[in-house]
Amino acid sequence: MSQKEITIYDIAEKLKISAATVSRALQNHPAVNAKTKKRIVDLASELGYQSNKFASNLRKQKTHTIGVIVPRLNSAFMSTVLSGIEKVANNAGYNLIISQSFETQEKEAKNAQTMFNNRVDALIISLAYDTKDYKHLNSFIKKNIPIIFFDRVADEIDATKVLIDNFKAGYQATEHLIHQGCKEILHITGNLIRNVYNDRLNGYKKALDDNGIKYDQKLVISNDLSEKAIEDCLKNDVLKRQKLPDGLFITSDPSAAYALTILKEAGVKVPEDMAIIGFNNDLISRVCEPAISTINYPGNQMGETIASILINHLNGESDINYMNTVILKTDLIVRNSSLKKE
Amino acid sequence: MSQKEITIYDIAEKLKISAATVSRALQNHPAVNAKTKKRIVDLASELGYQSNKFASNLRKQKTHTIGVIVPRLNSAFMSTVLSGIEKVANNAGYNLIISQSFETQEKEAKNAQTMFNNRVDALIISLAYDTKDYKHLNSFIKKNIPIIFFDRVADEIDATKVLIDNFKAGYQATEHLIHQGCKEILHITGNLIRNVYNDRLNGYKKALDDNGIKYDQKLVISNDLSEKAIEDCLKNDVLKRQKLPDGLFITSDPSAAYALTILKEAGVKVPEDMAIIGFNNDLISRVCEPAISTINYPGNQMGETIASILINHLNGESDINYMNTVILKTDLIVRNSSLKKE
DNA sequence: TTGTAGGCGTTATCAC
C-alpha cells in the first residue's frame, strides 16, 4: 500500500549523525551548528520528509487542534462564523476538527467524546436545540481543556462565552415595529430552552410592556425554524386567524425571507398589512422585495473573536478564565419590509 | 495544568492484569474472557478512561481522519456539501479536518501540507480559483493517499472526481433563455481556468451555436463573482452599454440575486427587459421577486456521495481507482425571472 | 485466554 515513511532516523543515518540532532535542526533549535542544520534541512526536503504529527503530539502532549461542534453546518450564519474561526486558527497553526450535532444532545455528546479522544487543545461549541445537561462536557472541564461557547451558550457552565445581547436585539426589533405602528406583533422563534431565543423573547416582551402593549401568548410561536415549520405555522394557523397580526418579528433571515414569500402569495401586503423584521443580516434579507429589516449579527467577526481569544489563551498570552463573556455589537437595520411610516 | 491521563496501564494495574488484555478488551477483541472484559470496561468508564488517539494512530498508522480543503467555507453551496460529507463521515467514525484556501494556490498548498503531516487517510478538495499546478498534491499521490476532487476538479490528475455535467447545465440554461426569445445573452461567470466555469461557458457557446446565434466575446464577463465584482461590472459596464442584453446567465444564485436587485434598482424590468437564470438552486433564488430560474445542483447529495465513495474505499469494500468520475444529475428549474412567454 | 516485549516517530533530559 503506502510507501514506508521517511523518518528522522533515515536522515540521521544518511548523514551519520544522531536523530536527536536532526530533530533539533528541524525545529530550529538554537543549539545546532549552522552547517549541520543546513545539511539536515536540505536532505530532509530532498527526501520529502514530513514530520509525523502523531508521534510529535504524543510526545508533546499537545495537538494544535481545536474541536468545533455546531448544530448544523449549512446555514449562512454558521458558515460565516466557521470561516472566521478557521481563518484565525489556521494562521496561528491550529487545525480544526468540525462536526455537527444535528440539533440533538445525543450526537453532540458523541462528537464531544470523539473530540476529547482526539485530545483537542480546546473545544468551541454552539449548543443543539435539545441539549439539556452538560455531562458530555465534564471530561473537558476535569482536564482543564478550555471550552468556548458561542451564540447558543450554557449559562450553567463557567466557561468563556462569545455572543450578542439577544435581549437588547429582541427589544430593538420589537420596538422598531411598534414605532412603525404595529400593535399586534407575531413572534416566530426557535426552541426557548436556548438563550438566544429566550433572551430575544424577553426583549420582545419588555418592548411590548414598555409601550403599553399587552403580551399575548398566542402571538408567540416556537418551532425549529425550518421551511416546513414556517410554512405550516403560517398556512395552517396564522393566515387562518380572524385578525392578522400587523407585525412579524422572526428570528432568522432565511425564515423571514421564506415567510415573506408565503405571505405575499397569500395576498398579504408587506409592510402595509404586516411589517416584517428578521435576524442576522444574511444576504438573503437584502435581495427580497421588499428588502427585509433585520438585526446585523457579525458572524465573521464572532468567529475571529472566538479563535483569537482561544489562541491567545493556548499560547499563554492571556488567561481565558478572566474573560467570561464577550458581547459583540449588533445593529438594527431598517429596510422596506418594516417601513410603514416615512 | 491538566490532570494526568488515565491509560490502559492504570487500568491494568488496578485489576492486576496486563495492559495487553485491557487493550484487547477495550477493542472488543474476541479472545478475551467475558468476565475480565466486563471488569475492564466497567473500571474504564468509572475512571473516565479515554483512549489516546495519537498513540493509537501512531501505532496503527491510520488516523480515521479525512482532510477537506475548500475555497471558502461561507457559501450556501459549500456548506451544504460539507454538511453531507460530515454526516456520512461522522457516522462511519471518521473525523474531518477542514480548511479554506481563500481561492489561492499558496494557501491551498500550505493546507495540503498540514493535512499531509497530520496523516489524513484521504483528501477531499475543491480547487482554488488560481491553482495552476498540482505539486502540492504530489506527496499524497506518492504515498497512495486517496484524493477526491469535487466541483472544481483537476482534469490533469488521475483521481476520483465528483461533479456535475457543467457543459450540459450551461447548455440547458442558455437554451432555455434562447427559447424564451433572448438574442443577446450576457454570461457572468468565474475564473475560466476552472472546469466548472469553463465547461459552462462551452455549454453556453454550443447552445448559441446550435440556435444560430453568433458568439460575442463582449457578452462574457469573468470575475470572482463577489458582490463587489457584480456591482462593478453591471454599473460600470453593462448598464452603460448602448444596447442592453436581453438575457443573463450568471453562474451562482447569490450573484444572480444580487444582480437582480441592482438591475431592478436601475429600472431594468425582469424578465421583460432582461431574463435571468442563476445556478445552484439556493434558497435565495426562490425568495427573490421575481423568483430566479436556476440549475438545481444537489450539494448535500454531492457531499454524501463523496464521503460514501471514500469510506467504502478506505474500508476496503471497493476500490476507488476503478471509479474515476461520478456525475451527479442536475435539473433546470424555471421560475419567473426567465419566463418571457407563457 | 492472557502476558511479554518491542516498536510506531518524536522530543526532552542528560551526559559528554
Added chain:
DNA sequence: GTGATAACGCCTACAA
C-alpha cells in the same frame, strides 16, 4: 554542539 536514551500510550506478534 552532539549523542544516547528514555519516555509518550497503544497495539500486536509471539509465547505461555
